[in-house]
Amino acid sequence: MVATLSLPIIDLSSPHRLSTANSIRQACVEYGFFYLVNHGVDTDFVSKVFDQSCKFFSLPVQRKMDLARKEYRGYTPLYAETLDPTSLSKGDPKETYYIGPIEDTSIAHLNQWPSEELLPNWRPTMKSLYWKLLAAGKSLLSLIALSLNLEEDYFEKIGALNKPASFLRLLHYPGELGSDEQICGASPHSDYGMITLLMTDGVPGLQICKDKVNQPQVWEDVPHVEGALIVNIGDMMERWTNCLYRSTLHRVMPTGKERYSVAFFFDPASDCVVECFESCCSESSPPRFSPIRSGDYLNERFRLTYGSEKDLKCDLSS
Numbered sequence: 001m002v003a004t005l006s007l008p009i010i011d012l013s014s015p016h017r018l019s020t021a022n023s024i025r026q027a028c029v030e031y032g033f034f035y036l037v038n039h040g041v042d043t044d045f046v047s048k049v050f051d052q053s054c055k056f057f058s059l060p061v062q063r064k065m066d067l068a069r070k071e072y073r074g075y076t077p078l079y080a081e082t083l084d085p086t087s088l089s090k091g092d093p094k095e096t097y098y099i100g101p102i103e104d105t106s107i108a109h110l111n112q113w114p115s116e117e118l119l120p121n122w123r124p125t126m127k128s129l130y131w132k133l134l135a136a137g138k139s140l141l142s143l144i145a146l147s148l149n150l151e152e153d154y155f156e157k158i159g160a161l162n163k164p165a166s167f168l169r170l171l172h173y174p175g176e177l178g179s180d181e182q183i184c185g186a187s188p189h190s191d192y193g194m195i196t197l198l199m200t201d202g203v204p205g206l207q208i209c210k211d212k213v214n215q216p217q218v219w220e221d222v223p224h225v226e227g228a229l230i231v232n233i234g235d236m237m238e239r240w241t242n243c244l245y246r247s248t249l250h251r252v253m254p255t256g257k258e259r260y261s262v263a264f265f266f267d268p269a270s271d272c273v274v275e276c277f278e279s280c281c282s283e284s285s286p287p288r289f290s291p292i293r294s295g296d297y298l299n300e301r302f303r304l305t306y307g308s309e310k311d312l313k314c315d316l317s318s
Ligand SMILES: O=C(O)CCC(=O)C(=O)O
Pocket: 169, 171, 186, 191, 198, 200, 206, 250, 251, 252, 261, 262, 263
């Protein structure tokens, strides 16, 4: 039996910022996951996004392959990725579509879009989603800063939010159960970056493992909560906080039902230096990791996952 978790619910619009920050801290220390409500992405809009996502993934495979991933943007077909680089499986039974930063005009053109004739209103819907999630993420980061006893505008001050290298990933799990019961829709992984904001369509499947070291691993279901985003801490934030905040292992198990989700990986600008926060180290608990540029860190993680230079996520020249 897999237990179902009741993760903490954080209200982004609460006027009680200090107590909200405290709840965030508890959630990030204990689970590395929480629900976020009153985040500014309303449910009608979320349905429109899922409709549009469904329209794209319903296209004939050749139309989708016309937009095959280049420069880390565009379509990846079924089995093209495994989120667990140590896995020997043939790849995850999911297809995805990546949209890179749209606010940075020097790289926005790298994005690929289905044409307006093919999918009317698709591009404006996804761009609008990108802006909304970026705004929600920025406002959440000021509370996360507060939760770490840092100034609310800390991430802005260190340049993390100046052209953040944030990516939107649309996901589609077709849902047929394979003969191999062990096969995951998304294999176990932790996210690499700062924070992830996740929208799910109500079909279950997401699970987390709070203790990645203990064997056998114990997985718990994270149910969909109507209107809430699921937020999780990524490895880069774990590193920044000297492992105070947890980047928790998660996966998606197939249930036999088709499933759609959208993940927004809110990552800092690539030249932002990730160095243990002062509030997270002391003489008795020195920094465990040396400072590193965010872009270098992410590129190394992506190189290990995708194994190819051309798929690097961040511009190395910046
Ligand atoms: O589809 C989901 O619910 C989770 C996806 C995920 O973990 C990811 O894309 O990193």
